[in-house]
Amino acid sequence: MSSRYRRLTEAQIKKAEAEGKLSGLAGEGKPLPDRPGDAFIDAGDAVGHRIMAEAGALPEEIRLKKLLADARARYATLSDEAERKAAMAEIADLDLRYAIAREARHRFLRD
Numbered sequence: 322m323s324s325r326y327r328r329l330t331e332a333q334i335k336k337a338e339a340e341g342k343l344s345g346l347a348g349e350g351k352p353l354p355d356r357p358g359d360a361f362i363d364a365g366d367a368v369g370h371r372i373m374a375e376a377g378a379l380p381e382e383i384r385l386k387k388l389l390a391d392a393r394a395r396y397a398t399l400s401d402e403a404e405r406k407a408a409m410a411e412i413a414d415l416d417l418r419y420a421i422a423r424e425a426r427h428r429f430l431r432d
Contacts, residue, residue, distance in 0.1 A: 323430050330365060382422035389415040
């Protein structure tokens with residue numbers, strides 16, 4: 322995580338704490354839920370994604386990842402060759418858009 326992003330995050334946390342927005346939250350005082358998938362991504366990213374998801378605002382990268390998983394699952398159920406070809410084109414398009422979104426996020430966090 323870049324130092325600029327880290328400073329911004331810390332400032333936002335301190336501001337929310339000073340305003341009392343971190344008191345009385347759901348799950349306060351309880352252990353964090355087990356999220357084994359979070360072990361494979363940066364802790365800051367995991368927290369940011371979880372907060373945005375709870376607020377109903379997912380980053381484009383996450384939205385595309387879900388669409389890609391859904392498209393792959395749908396492809397696995399198809400038997401008609403024309404439908405499989407169309408589904409594969411959709412998967413290729415989503416995969417490219419997902420890679421672009423990931424690269425954009427990585428570039429943003431590096432600066």
